[in-house]
Amino acid sequence: MSNVKDTCQVEFVHSDNVNQVNSMMESDDNLFELAELFKAFGDSTRVRILHALTFSELCVCDLAQLLNMSSSAISHQLRVLRGQKIVKYRKDGKNVIYTLVDAHVLTLLEQGLQHVKE
Amino acid sequence: MSNVKDTCQVEFVHSDNVNQVNSMMESDDNLFELAELFKAFGDSTRVRILHALTFSELCVCDLAQLLNMSSSAISHQLRVLRGQKIVKYRKDGKNVIYTLVDAHVLTLLEQGLQHVKE
DNA sequence: CCATCAACTGAGCATATGTTCATGTATACT
DNA sequence: AGTATACATGAACATATGCTCAGTTGATGG
Numbered sequence: 001m002s003n004v005k006d007t008c009q010v011e012f013v014h015s016d017n018v019n020q021v022n023s024m025m026e027s028d029d030n031l032f033e034l035a036e037l038f039k040a041f042g043d044s045t046r047v048r049i050l051h052a053l054t055f056s057e058l059c060v061c062d063l064a065q066l067l068n069m070s071s072s073a074i075s076h077q078l079r080v081l082r083g084q085k086i087v088k089y090r091k092d093g094k095n096v097i098y099t100l101v102d103a104h105v106l107t108l109l110e111q112g113l114q115h116v117k118e
Numbered sequence: 119m120s121n122v123k124d125t126c127q128v129e130f131v132h133s134d135n136v137n138q139v140n141s142m143m144e145s146d147d148n149l150f151e152l153a154e155l156f157k158a159f160g161d162s163t164r165v166r167i168l169h170a171l172t173f174s175e176l177c178v179c180d181l182a183q184l185l186n187m188s189s190s191a192i193s194h195q196l197r198v199l200r201g202q203k204i205v206k207y208r209k210d211g212k213n214v215i216y217t218l219v220d221a222h223v224l225t226l227l228e229q230g231l232q233h234v235k236e
Numbered sequence: 237c238c239a240t241c242a243a244c245t246g247a248g249c250a251t252a253t254g255t256t257c258a259t260g261t262a263t264a265c266t
Numbered sequence: 267a268g269t270a271t272a273c274a275t276g277a278a279c280a281t282a283t284g285c286t287c288a289g290t291t292g293a294t295g296g
Binding site for chain 2: 242253254255256257258262263264
C-alpha cells in the first residue's frame with residue numbers, strides 16, 4: 001500500500017532546526033536563479049568554453065577549432081552563457097569575440113577546479 | 119547544400135591565441151569532472167538542499183519537510199550530491215544526517231548567490 | 237550587386253534528468 | 267519475533283537538454 005504522505009509522521013524530527021533554517025532561507029526565486037546559473041556551468045562543452053576564455057578572449061570560430069566542434073553547436077552554447085550573463089561579447093568585423101563577464105565567474109571556475117582536484 | 123566542415127575556412131582566425139590557449143587547457147578529464155560538479159549544483163531541488171545545509175545539518179526527513187517534497191525525491195537528489203562529494207552524512211539511529219563536505223562548497227554557493235543578486 | 241564567410245537560430249531527434257510509485261533495507265521499540 | 271519508521275533504490279514516464287541540419291542575417295570584398 002502507498003503512504004498517504006511520504007514525509008515523517010512524528011511531527012518534525014528536528015522541528016526547531018527546520019523552522020529556524022526555513023526563516024533564514026533565500027527566496028525561491030533567488031534559489032531558482034542560482035540553480036539556473038550552475039546549470040549553465042554544468043555541461044562539458046560550456047565549461048570547456050569558459051575555461052578557454054579564462055586564458056584569452058576568443059571568437060566563435062576559435063572556440064569551434066579549439067574544441068573541435070561545429071560553430072553551430074558552439075553558438076548554441078554561447079547563447080546559454082549569454083543568457084546567464086556569464087560571458088559578454090563584442091563585434092569585430094565578421095567575428096564576434098567573447099570574454100568572461102567578471103571575476104565572479106573566474107572564482108567559480110577556480111573553486112570548482114580546486115574541488116575536482118582534491 | 120551542407121558544408122563539408124562547419125568550421126572556419128581561413129585557417130584559424132586567431133591561430134596564435136588558439137594554439138596558446140590549447141596548451142594551457144586543463145585535461146578533458148578534469149573539465150568533464152568540473153562539469154559534473156556544476157551539474158550537481160544545477161537543479162532547484164539540490165541547490166535548495168545545499169542552501170539549507172548552509173545553516174544547519176539536517177536529516178532526510180527535515181529536508182523533505184522543509185522543501186515540501188517526498189523523502190524519496192530528496193533521497194534521490196542526495197545520492198547525486200554524495201556522488202560528487204558535495205555532502206557527507208552520518209547515521210544517528212534511524213536518521214541519516216547530512217552536512218556540506220567543506221568550505222569549498224560554501225564558497226561556491228556564496229559566489230553564485232552574489233552573481234545572481236548583482 | 238553579388239558572392240563569401242562568421243555567426244545566429246529554429247526544427248527535429250536521440251539521450252539525459254527528475255519525480256512518482258513500489259519495494260527493499262536497517263534501526264528502534266514493544 | 268513483529269511492527270513501525272527513516273532512508274535507499276529501481277523502474278517507468280514525462281520533460282529537458284545538446285547536437286545536427288538547414289536556412290537566415292549581417293558584414294566584407296571583388
